[in-house]
Amino acid sequence: MLRTMRKDNVRTVRYSLLRFLSITIMVFLSVAFFIGLKFAGPSMLYTAENFANNYNMPDGKVMYPGGITEEILKDIEHKSSIKVLGIHSTDVNSPTVGQSIHLYANENQLGDMFSVKLGQLPSGSMEIALDIQVKESYPELEIGDFVEIENIDSNVFEIPKAKVGQYKIVGFIESPLYLSNLDRGIQMDGQGSVAAFGLVSSGHIDCSEYSEAFYWAPEMKVFGHFSDDYDQALRDKVTDIDKNLGDIAETLHNQVIEQQLKDISEQQVELELALSRRLISQEDVHEKETALKQMSQALEAYPMAQFQHTSRLDFSGYRLLKNNAMKMDEISKVFPVFFFLLSIVVTFITMTRMAQDEQKYIGTMKQMGYSNYHVMEKFIFYAFSSVSIGIILGIVVGTLVIPGLVINAYMTLHPLSEPRVQLDGMFIAIVSIASLIIALIPAVITPLKLVRKPAIELLQENLEGSSKSSRSQKSSRLNYICLWVSRSIRMAPTRSLLIILALAASVMLMVAGFGLSDSLTGTVARQFNEITHYTSIIYVDSNGSQSDYSKAMDQIEHLEGSFPVSLTQAEVKSGTNQGLKFQILVPMGEEEGLVNMLELIDDEKRAISIEEGIIATPVLGQSGESIEVTLNDLDYALEVDAIAQNYVGNYLYMSPETYSDSIDQKPMYNAFLVKYDMKHKDQIEEDMLAVAGIKSIMNLEQLKETAEESMESLNMITIILIIASAGLTFIILLNLMNIILMENYRELAIMKTLGLFDCQVSWLIFLEAFILATIGIAIGSYLGQQLNLYIVNLLSRDDLVFHPEIDTMSYVYSIILAYLFILVVSLLVHNNVRKINKVEAMKDTN
Known part of the structure; x- marks a missing residue:
């Protein structure tokens, strides 16, 4: 008998496949987006950390106006207990691409910090590997082409000179030194921005001292890159290094002063000696004494040169990458939570309705002597199987698909190499268990209430509302339809309220998704159409x-x-x-x-x-x-x-x-x-x-295109959210109409018996769904506006501020989609209306 009963449990899934799939899809969407968006931010940082580790990203760099000697390197290394690597670099102009380029010499294992995207690193004379973003901006450039390099004359301090002329492109590269594709930093003298970076063979930058030095602090290795602990530890280390650099700068300054004083003293002795031997005229003596006096005065006002210290926290794109990951984490606390809450509501309504529909089944099983557990087994199996399938599919998509999509979308902003997903088994387990509990609670509570009733009571008909039905039959058809719809809503106020809230929430997510897209695309247009009217910035001497x-x-x-x-x-x-x-x-x-x-x-x-x-x-x-x-x-x-x-x-x-x-x-x-x-x-x-005298050109059209690419990256996320929200709305409407159908099955059968056509019966269901959906859409449209405002403010970052706006057409699209789904679901439900058995009407006490 139990075997037959369990076969019937499986058969129930086949007979109510639409309901089963709706629960599965709801759970799938909620779990996939909850897990996927939650893992997206940490996975972005994990991918970046892997990139930083593979290419030996330093903890910071140091520059000194007079150049860094081997002695200074050893002094910095000893006093601050850090590993230091001196490098030769400079800033140059390239008329070929109309950009300023920060040039590095490929020596002292510096090449380990660069990832080759195309070609190879330079090794021969007059060879160069260029920033991959140059290739993005100038796709016509190919390996084997030549770029012209010219030196820059700085009026702040003398910067190293590179060999000028035509360099052969041998590769295109990227580096964790530049974690933002939008920013390549500023020139060494601070007099303009750098548009790209490049790597040339050793010996192509002419300077005896190192122009800058990268460093690594051993104590930083215990912290994960991009973690808050790393940031705080590095800030503390920076304070210590700054103090030591200040001491070294003072020592170097004193050495310069001592040498200058020594030179002045020697010249003074020579002057006195020449004067005592009458080898110089009084006029020359006066001239030389004046010169020595001016040298002494200038020495007193001689400024102390300071080290320029930049930690990784100030590297191009470090803050931006971390902020983007944090914003993604913030989004994961908004959208997926609503998905999860909606899943709770819809699953609860669906399972509760299923238990009520099976009231006679429960009574029959009790009458046949089955225990309460065996009677409830059907509902537990139904909920467990549908939710388990949804959880498994959600985990697969949430771990393998969504984080990768998000990381790929952000690759236009950051060089993140291959996406790597950082999983949290405990979080997955908690989400899975929570989803199961959410589904099993209504699968247990409602049947439990019913199995506690006597079997005879469960097998009796519910006579509630019969007088209203008989009165309504005497009314006109229009009045009858209105009375039937209002009665259906009044008889199940909790269900109606929950459905309105569920629809409002799904429409809210849809409106917020469209609004987010409007806000992102509108930002670039506002900046470059309403505020910025110039085309380029020309940096001059x-x-x-x-x-x-x-x-x-x-x-x-x-x-x-x-x-x-x-x-x-x-x-x-x-x-x-x-x-x-x-x-x-x-x-x-x-x-x-x-x-x-x-x-x-x-x-x-x-x-x-x-x-x-x-x-x-x-x-x-x-x-x-x-x-x-x-x-x-x-x-x-x-x-x-x-x-x-x-x-x-x-x-x-x-x-x-x-x-x-x-x-x-x-x-x-x-x-x-x-x-x-x-x-x-x-x-x-x-x-x-x-x-x-014109040093470089920064074309804002490229900045505009880059900003638009940034928007497109975020738009990929909004498209995912819109599609998921639309799917959510469809599933909710499907559940809504099926619940209305099952709750009023007997009355609909009576109507068919009394002569109403199938389309007229379907119209009753459609009308109730339409009324509830309209209320939900109105509420959801307002809430979507508020959610969009919250998310846009959340996404705004240091260098890119979004303007919250929702285009009128976005509301129209959301409303049209919602009503279109009502129409599609109505057609699906109409097929079930056609299958209503008129004989059921004869079993009703009315």
Whole structure:
């Protein structure tokens, strides 16, 4: 008998396959997205950590204006207990690609820090391996082609010279030194940004001392890369290294002073000796004494050169990568949780309805003498099997598919090599057990309530509502339909409320997904259509004449305008944005010229004048706040007077007068904002690079394209969320209509007996679903707007701020999808309506 009963349990799955699959799919979606998005952030960092380990990513680097000798290297290594590697590097221009390149010499095992994507590392004369992003920007460049290299003249300090000429491209590379594809750092003299990096053979950079040194701290190895413990330990180590570097810099300074004093003393002795022997005239004596006095005075004011120390925390893309992973982790706390909660609600409703539908089965089994356990076994088996299949499928997709999709999406922003998923067995077990419990609770509670009743009571008909039905039969058809729908909703208020909430939540996720896509794509358009009107930034030698540069640019055909500015990189010293790098932009011409290139507007789109004081972009602070910044190794406290909207990058804007008052020095022009039509880009940039003194060009079109690629990466995630939300809505509607059908099965059979056509009966079910769905859609649309606002603020990061917006069409798409699903599900349910047996009507007491 038990064997027959268990066969019937399996047969139940086949007879109610739609219900079984709906539970399975619900659990599959919730588990897959809960696990997948939860593992995406840690897996991103795990992949990056593997990349950093494979290519020996250093903990930091040190630079010194006069160069780093072997003696200085040993001193740093000994005092700070770190391993140090000296390297030769410099900044150069490449007219071939119109970009500045940070060039490394392939020596001292430096090549171990570079991953070869195409070709090989340089080994012969005049060979170069270029940044893979150069290949992305200039796809026409191939291995075997040549790029021209020119040296840069710095007016800050002398930087090493590279062999100039045509270099043969032998490979394309990437490195953990540059974890952001959007940022390649700044030039060694701080006078502009670097667009790419490259590696040349040993001996192609001419300098006797090392230009920079990478270091590794042994105590850092016990911490995982990108962990908070690593960051804190490195900050502590940086403090110790900075102190030691300060001592070394002071020692070097004293050595220079001592040598200069010795030279002055020797010259003084020679002068006195020549004077005593009457070998020099009084006029020459006076001239030499004046020169020695000036040398002594200059020596007293001789500035102490400082080491430039950059830890891994300040490497290109380190903060960005970690922030992206954290944002992904934050998203995993929002969307998957809603999926999971919806899974609870829908599974609970479905299993509760199933138990109520099987009331007669329970009564019959009890009457036949089966124990309560054997009676409940059917429901437990049904719930356990459907949920188990969903859990297994969810774990497979959540571990093998979703994290990989997310990491691949972020590869446009970060060089992450092959995706590696970091799994947490305990978390998977907890999610699996929780899913099983969620499904088994209604599979146990509702049948348990029923099996405790006498069998005779379970086998009796429910007479509730018969008088209302008989009265409604006397009404007109329209009134009857309205009364039937309202009665159906009133008779199951809890079920109706839960379904409304479930639909509202699924529509909310759909609206938020579409809105997130709108916010991401709208950000780039707002930045480059409403705020930034210039096409490129031209970095120039500030020793040249500003008027000469302007005249030269006026002669360039198709150039629509140029405007001189001072662009200086600074860093936030303290507070929540500590370590954040930004640009200080000072207009060096009339404000009218600036407005043509850049619009400073507040959040209400009111124009802001540069004369209003210190104007900051939103990430840096709020109006009235004081920001502590570090500029050229000096600290300043700057009070913000106004906030200008900006979505890509961070800036402080101020007039030359405000800059002089705040920084205690006059701004020095070093760049021009220029505007031109992109169809003339190649010719214009070639003409500009031919102008003497122009160092490099940063084309904002490339920045725009990179930002759009960044948006496309995040859009992949939003597409996944939209598809999952739509699938969720479909499953909920399918459950809703099937529950309405099963709850009113007898009444629908009576209606068919009384002459209603199948389509009219289906219309009753559709109408109730339509009413509940409309309420849920209205609530979900509002909640989706709020969820979108929350997520957009969550996703905004240091260098990219998103503007929360939802296009009207996004609401339309969400609503159309919801109603389209109602229509599709209605067609599926109509097939079940056609199978309603009219004989069932004869069994009803009405």
